[in-house]
Amino acid sequence: MPFGYWWTVAVISWGVLCELTRWRRLGPLSAIPALIVSELPFIVGYLLVASTVLALAEGDLGSPGGLAGAAVALLALAGLVVVVGRALCADATLGLTGKPRRPWGRILRAPFFSGRLDVIRARGLAYGAGPRRTLDVYRRRDQPVGAPILLHIHGGGFRSGNKGREARPLIRYLTSRRG
Numbered sequence: 001m002p003f004g005y006w007w008t009v010a011v012i013s014w015g016v017l018c019e020l021t022r023w024r025r026l027g028p029l030s031a032i033p034a035l036i037v038s039e040l041p042f043i044v045g046y047l048l049v050a051s052t053v054l055a056l057a058e059g060d061l062g063s064p065g066g067l068a069g070a071a072v073a074l075l076a077l078a079g080l081v082v083v084v085g086r087a088l089c090a091d092a093t094l095g096l097t098g099k100p101r102r103p104w105g106r107i108l109r110a111p112f113f114s115g116r117l118d119v120i121r122a123r124g125l126a127y128g129a130g131p132r133r134t135l136d137v138y139r140r141r142d143q144p145v146g147a148p149i150l151l152h153i154h155g156g157g158f159r160s161g162n163k164g165r166e167a168r169p170l171i172r173y174l175t176s177r178r179g
Contacts, residue, residue, distance in 0.1 A: 002060035002069060008051040009073045012037075012044055016079035038083060043111050045080045048073055110169065116176045118142070138175040150174055 015033030023030040037044055052061075052073050060066045091100050118141050124134040140147070152167055 002055050002058075002063070002066045005051055005055040005060055005066065006069050009048070009069045009076065012048050013072055013076040013079075015044065016076045016083070019083055020079055037080070038087075041080050041083045041087070042108060045077060046111065048076055048080075116172045119172045119175045121172075138171055140175060 011033075015037040018026075018030040018034035019037040022034065052070060055061050055066060055069070061070050088102075120139055120141055122137045122139075125137060127133055127135050150171070152171055
């Protein structure tokens with residue numbers, strides 16, 4: 001019985017189930033897994049596929065328990081497709097017009113690629129006294145003259161999040177395009 005594989009499949013399937021059903025009574029036991037699945041469906045899907053490939057390579061899917069785990073994993077992947085499908089409908093919900101441009105190649109490889117190669121990030125530049133008063137500066141390698149300045153203020157309420165994580169893809173994209 002592939003217990004490690006079952007554990008991974010069970011945790012991911014629970015998150016997908018919580019996202020698709022939107023259970024409220026269980027509080028954080030359903031809200032946190034649902035949030036992770038809704039915000040990171042591709043990473044969750046990659047984890048599920050990688051664990052299934054690993055179980056297959058080790059011969060764990062040859063047992064009845066392994067086959068049952070693979071069937072549950074397949075249902076979870078189908079649920080992730082539904083989650084992504086719901087996200088694709090956000091344009092209409094937000095009242096946006098026109099055909100949205102989705103760079104699927106960049107979206108699918110984003111978890112494996114740290115950022116744009118033409119953008120340099122200088123981290124932790126002090127702007128005041130104390131270890132937490134730092135800022136990051138992003139600039140293009142070619143340093144164009146007259147490039148606009150973008151000021152991003154992280155909205156974590158000084159309690160959560162990270163200035164170098166949440167908005168980094170957007171900041172790198174804007175820096176690459178505008179300097």
